[in-house]
Amino acid sequence: LAIATAAGSAGQVFGAPVAEWMLSFMSWQMTFVSFAGVILAMLLTLPMMRAPAMASRAELEESMGQILGKAFRDPSYTLIFLGFFSCGYQLAFITAHFPAFVTEMCGPILAGGALHNIGITTTSALGAVAISLIGLANIAGTLLAGWAGKRYSKKYLLAGIYVGRTVIAAAFIMFPITPLTVILFSVGMGALWLATVPLTSGLVAHIYGLRYMGTLYGIVFFSHQLGSFLGVWLGGRMYDIYGSYTGVWWVGVAVGAFSAIVHLPIREKRLEGLVTA
Structure with missing residues (x-):
């Protein structure tokens, strides 16, 4: 899972700069269409994937309803669900609003010639x-x-990752925003960006087994998406009201600290009564 998640970030490494370059000579509509074509081309890899082996008889003895009931009654599952919320909030807010934030805070600095010597001449380029x-x-x-x-x-x-995100985000917003701090923040936050995914999914599999891991992790991921919605929507809403992203950043700091705390009481061992293959 870590390898697959890391592979997804390879597209992020090239996607933003390529989009910035394409926008220099074509419309944003055609840029979207070009990326859509690349995504459709990726579908050609699906027939090459092998189907998973059938589950063993021992694994099939326990129904999805039984395992879901046990998970929902387990406080650890609730804590995992709650803890993943902040991951979605932080990632979606930064992805959606960070380029605009950079434009607002670093525009005057770049206009003065900072970073021109390495090819970053606009705030959109710095955001990319x-x-x-x-x-x-x-x-x-x-x-x-x-x-x-x-x-x-x-x-x-996981608790350590959320602590790291909290400290990095708090330090970033407390110090003056410059192109250098933007780059340092990007590297620091990026190192913790999707590091939660293999650990969260692995924790679910470790406690509840692999048979229904897709369903159980999918429910936990729903919490991630609720956080994503709030991060994107609240970022725009609070900016419209207050003319600043500062409040949204501090909400992200608070939910990151919350996630660090709620992971600590999790009982990290296989739930009793589960069938093992």
Whole structure:
């Protein structure tokens, strides 16, 4: 899962700068269509995938209803669900609003010639570089998280990641925003960007088994998407009201600290009564 997640970030590394380059000579509509064509081409890889092996008889003895009932009654599952909310909030807010935030805060600095010597002449270019750096750092961070999750407690690793995000976001918003701090923030946050995915999904599989992991992780991921919705919507709403993103950043800091705390009481061992293959 860490390898697959890291591979997804490779597209982020190239996607933002390529989009910025394409917008220099074609409309945003044609840029969208071009990316849509690339996505459709990726569908050609689906027939090459192998179907998974059938589940064993022992695994099939326990129904989905039974495992869902056990998971929903388990406080640890609720804590995992709640903890994943902030991941969605932070990632979606940054992805949707960070380029606009960079434009607002760094426009005057770049207009004065800062970073022109390395080819960053506009705030949109700096925003594209920032998103690309997040993806690049995420490749290393996610692979490291997958490696560590195999050897150390997943809940403590997750708590540490959320603490790291909280500290990085708080430091970024407290200090003056410059192109340098934007780049440093992108690398630091990028290293923790999707590192939660292999650890969260691995924690679900570790506690509840693999048979219905897709369903159980899908429900947990719903919490992630609720956070994503709130991060994108609240970012725009609060900016319209207050003319600043500062409040939304501090909400992200608070929910990150909340996620770090709720992971600590999780009971990280296989739920009793589950059938093992």
